[in-house]
C-alpha cells in the first residue's frame with residue numbers, strides 16, 4: 001500500500017495497544033484500555049467496512065437463558081457453573097446499559113417467552129416440572145421467582161397452550177448499540193481502521209509484528225477479539241457457527257411484543273419497528289453452518305418462513321424484507337476464552353449466542369489482563 005509519511009506517522013507509529021476486531025468485545029476492550037491508560041495510543045483494526053461478525057448482525061436479545069437453555073446447561077455444567085454464567089450475563093447486561101445508557105441502545109424490558117411446539121410435549125413437561133427448582137437455583141440472584149407459565153397471549157398456533165414467561169428479559173436495538181459503542185470509542189481518542197484484515201500476529205523483541213493484507217505495523221500489546229474468526233489467527237478451541245436471520249416488512253397492528261425462544265432456543269424471534277425479526281435453524285444443518293462464510297440456505301430460510309406461517313403469525317399476511325447471517329464463535333464449553341497467549345498477545349473470544357449480554361464484560365476482562 002502506498003502510504004504517506006503522514007499516514008504512517010499519525011496512524012501507524014508508536015502504537016501501545018492494537019485490538020483486532022471491532023465487535024462488542026474489541027470496542028469494549030479498547031474503551032477499558034483507554035480508562036486504564038489515558039495517554040496510550042490505541043488502534044483498532046477491523047476487516048469489515050462495518051464490524052463484520054456477529055455484533056451488528058444479532059437479534060438483540062438482552063437475555064440470560066431461557067428455562068430449557070438453563071436445564072440443558074445443567075446437563076454439561078455444575079449448578080455453580082450455571083449460576084455463575086447466568087450471573088455473568090446479568091452483570092454484563094448491566095455494564096452495557098451503564099456504559100451506553102438505555103436510551104442510546106433502546107433497551108426495553110418487554111419480557112421473554114418460551115414456546116413449545118406440539119411435538120415437544122416431553123420438553124414442555126420437563127421445563128414445567130423443573131421450573132420450581134430452577135427458580136430456587138436463581139433465587140440468590142433475583143430474590144424472586146424468575147420463570148412462570150401463562151396461557152398463550154399472542155395467538156400462536158401449533159404450540160402447547162402454556163408458554164414460559166420471564167419478566168426480566170429485555171431487548172435492544174442492535175444497530176443503535178453498536179453505533180453508540182463506535183461513537184464512544186472515537187470520542188475516547190481510539191483510532192479505528194476499517195477494511196484492514198489482519199493476516200498474522202508475531203511476537204518479536206518487546207513488540208508484536210502485525211501483518212495486514214495491505215501494510216504492516218508494530219504494537220507493544222495485541223488483543224485478539226475476532227470471535228468466530230479467531231482460528232484464522234490463533235489456535236484455540238473455537239469453531240465458527242453461522243446464524244441466519246430474516247425480518248418481515250412492517251405488519252399492521254402487530255400485537256406480538258417481547259423476545260421469544262422456541263425449540264430450546266434454536267429458533268428466536270422478537271418485535272422490532274412493527275416487524276418480526278426471526279432467526280435460527282442451525283440445528284437443521286450443524287455441519288453446513290460451521291463456516292465463516294456469510295450467506296443463507298434454502299433449507300433454513302424455508303423453515304423460518306414455514307414457522308412464521310404455521311406458528312408465529314398464522315393469521316396475518318406478511319412479506320419478508322431482508323435476510324442475512326452472522327458468524328458466532330462456539331466451542332465444547334459455553335464459556336468465553338479470555339487469556340494471555342504469549343508475552344504481549346491476549347485474546348477474548350468464543351462468545352457463543354451470549355455476546356450482547358457478556359460482550360462488554362468480556363472486553364473489560366480482556367483489557368484487565370494487562371494489570
Ligand SMILES: Cc1cc2nc3c(=O)[nH]c(=O)nc-3n(C[C@H](O)[C@H](O)[C@H](O)COP(=O)(O)OP(=O)(O)OC[C@H]3O[C@@H](n4cnc5c(N)ncnc54)[C@H](O)[C@@H]3O)c2cc1C
Pocket residue numbers: 020021022023024025026045046047048050051052053054055056057058059060061062063196197198199225226227228229232233242243244245279325326327328348349350351352353354355356357358359
Ligand atoms: C444472527 C445472530 C443472532 C444473535 N443473537 C444474539 C442475541 O439475541 N443475544 C445475544 O446475547 N447474542 C446474540 N448473538 C451473539 C452475539 O452477537 C455475539 O456473541 C457477539 O456479537 C460477539 O461479539 P464479538 O465482539 O466477540 O465478535 P464479533 O462481533 O464477531 O466481532 C469480531 C470482529 O472481528 C473482525 N475480524 C475477524 N477477523 C479479523 C481479522 N483477521 N482482521 C481484522 N478484523 C477481523 C470481524 O469482522 C468482526 O467485526 C447473535 C449472533 C448472531 C450471529
